[in-house]
Amino acid sequence: MVRSMANKNIKMLKxxxxxxxxNEKAVHSILPxxxxxxxxxxxxxxxxxxxxxxxxxxxxxxxxPVDEINVENKLLELINKLKEQGFNICIMSNGSEKRVLxxxxxxx
Numbered sequence: 001m002v003r004s005m006a007n008k009n010i011k012m013l014k015x016x017x018x019x020x021x022x023n024e025k026a027v028h029s030i031l032p033x034x035x036x037x038x039x040x041x042x043x044x045x046x047x048x049x050x051x052x053x054x055x056x057x058x059x060x061x062x063x064x065p066v067d068e069i070n071v072e073n074k075l076l077e078l079i080n081k082l083k084e085q086g087f088n089i090c091i092m093s094n095g096s097e098k099r100v101l102x103x104x105x106x107x108x
Contacts, residue, residue, distance in 0.1 A: 016056070016090070030056070039063055040074075044082060053086055059093040 018026035036042050039057065047053070060066040063075055079089055 011054075016092075040078065044085070044087070048085065048087070054088045054090070055082065056090045056092055059091060060095050063091070 015026055015030065019030060039062065047055075057063045064071070082089060
């Protein structure tokens with residue numbers, strides 16, 4: 001179980017670094033085919049049924065408004081629920097270090 005999760009995390013990180021290096025195939029592999037109003041509208045059961053268990057969330061204007069600095073309990077509850085359901089969650093940001101480090105996202 002732990003080895004399997006480590007392998008999944010390694011795959012997710014390899015994909016992330018490929019995307020950051022501009023690998024076109026990697027970029028296209030993570031582009032969404034559907035969009036929702038916010039993260040609370042996503043059909044996570046559909047994702048799970050289709051073996052899509054690695055989720056990358058951006059902080060600003062995805063999981064939190066860009067001008068918000070406090071992590072809402074609603075968000076923490078969703079992330080914890082997804083983890084319990086077997087999803088691998090990666091939180092990313094291109095925001096400033098000050099912005100990102102203001103909150104303790106380790107609880108997520």
